[in-house]
Amino acid sequence: SQTIHQWPATLVQPVGSPLSLECTVEGTSNPNLYWYRQAAGRGLQLLFYSVGIGQISSEVPQNLSASRPQDRQFILSSKKLLLSDSGFYLCALTTGTGGTSGYTFGSGTRLTVV
Amino acid sequence: KQEVTQIPAALSVPEGENLVLNCSFTDSAIYNLQWFRQDPGKGLTSLLLIQSSQREQTSGRLNASLDKSSGRSTLYIAASQPGDSATYLCAVRGGTSYGKLTFGQGTILTVHP
Numbered sequence: 143s144q145t146i147h148q149w150p151a152t153l154v155q156p157v158g159s160p161l162s163l164e165c166t167v168e169g170t171s172n173p174n175l176y177w178y179r180q181a182a183g184r185g186l187q188l189l190f191y192s193v194g195i196g197q198i199s200s201e202v203p204q205n206l207s208a209s210r211p212q213d214r215q216f217i218l219s220s221k222k223l224l225l226s227d228s229g230f231y232l233c234a235l236t237t238g239t240g241g242t243s244g245y246t247f248g249s250g251t252r253l254t255v256v
Numbered sequence: 257k258q259e260v261t262q263i264p265a266a267l268s269v270p271e272g273e274n275l276v277l278n279c280s281f282t283d284s285a286i287y288n289l290q291w292f293r294q295d296p297g298k299g300l301t302s303l304l305l306i307q308s309s310q311r312e313q314t315s316g317r318l319n320a321s322l323d324k325s326s327g328r329s330t331l332y333i334a335a336s337q338p339g340d341s342a343t344y345l346c347a348v349r350g351g352t353s354y355g356k357l358t359f360g361q362g363t364i365l366t367v368h369p
Contacts, residue, residue, distance in 0.1 A: 148299075174355070186345070186359040201356075232299055234357075241287035241355045244305035245347070249298065 144169040146248035148233050154254045158222045161206075163251050165233030167214040173235040175216040176245075177208055181229040192216060228255045258283045262346050262360035269336055269367055277331040277363045279346030284324050287355055291320050291331050292345040294362070300345065304331070336367045 145168040155161060167173055177189040188201045190208035198208050205224050209217045216233055232250045236243040263278045279289070288307045292300040304313045304320040306329070312321040319332040333340060346360045 176357075178357075185361050186347075186357075188356055191356070234300075236355060241349060241351070242307055243355075244288065244290050244302055245300075245349070245357055246302065247292075247300040252297065 144173075144235060144237070144246050146233055146235060146246060148231075148248035148251055150251060151249065152252045152254075154256060155223050157225055157255055161218070161220040161223050161227070161253070163218040163231055163253075165216040165218075165248060167216075167235055170214075170235070170237050172213060173237055175210065176234040176236075177216065177218050178232045178234060178247075179229045180232065180250075186232070190218070223255045225255050228253055258286075258348060258350055258358040260346060260348055260358050260360040262344075262363050264363060265361065266364040267366070269365075271336060271338060271367055271369050273336050273367075274332070274334050275336055275365075277333070277344050277346075277365070279329040279331070279360055281327045281329075281348045281358070283348075283350070284327055285351040286324065287349040287351060289320075289322055289329050289346065289348050290357070291318075291329075292347065294343045294345060296343075303344075333365075336365075338367050338369055340367050341365055 147166045176191045178186045180186045192210040206220050230250050233248040234245050259282045261280050290305045291303040306313045306322040317334040322329045343362045343364050345362045347357045349355045
């Protein structure tokens, strides 16, 4: 079965510091990968998605970037964190190209920018 | 733009009750609809996935229905238990090539003994 590993589980970072969150996938090949953010009092928002190595699309302009250096690795980064970057970051995957696959989510990273 | 609404926002029931959570969406051009459960501070656990061509799916005490033409889905939980307490999220997968998932705001369910 498909498994998503995210780390770290929690992170406290000062404003202006860099960020790197990693997501790795097991149990499937060539997944579609997604980064979602859940901010306090707000719903889940899609940040980035990737359909293959090196292919990244951004949903909203922001202080963050994403990269996919390997088929089953998805990284969320920032050069300088803002207070507004605080939130719960979730990596997710789907499989296939027909759109019928359900989403599988990782356990998330709680980021607090202080 | 797809919008997903969940009613009620919160629900508190005694153990043993049967309950219904509602979800509505504005754009019927979807691939599928998925119900998730989220425990505090945790990730999302998929409960049920209904394809756009299906009317319902069942798993144990859970039953989800989909009426795509009217833009509605319901999640039925039978014989609720305190362990069912969590936030329940409805999400629809859009008709684009990458299939963006649009979430509702969730229903916070509390089942008390």
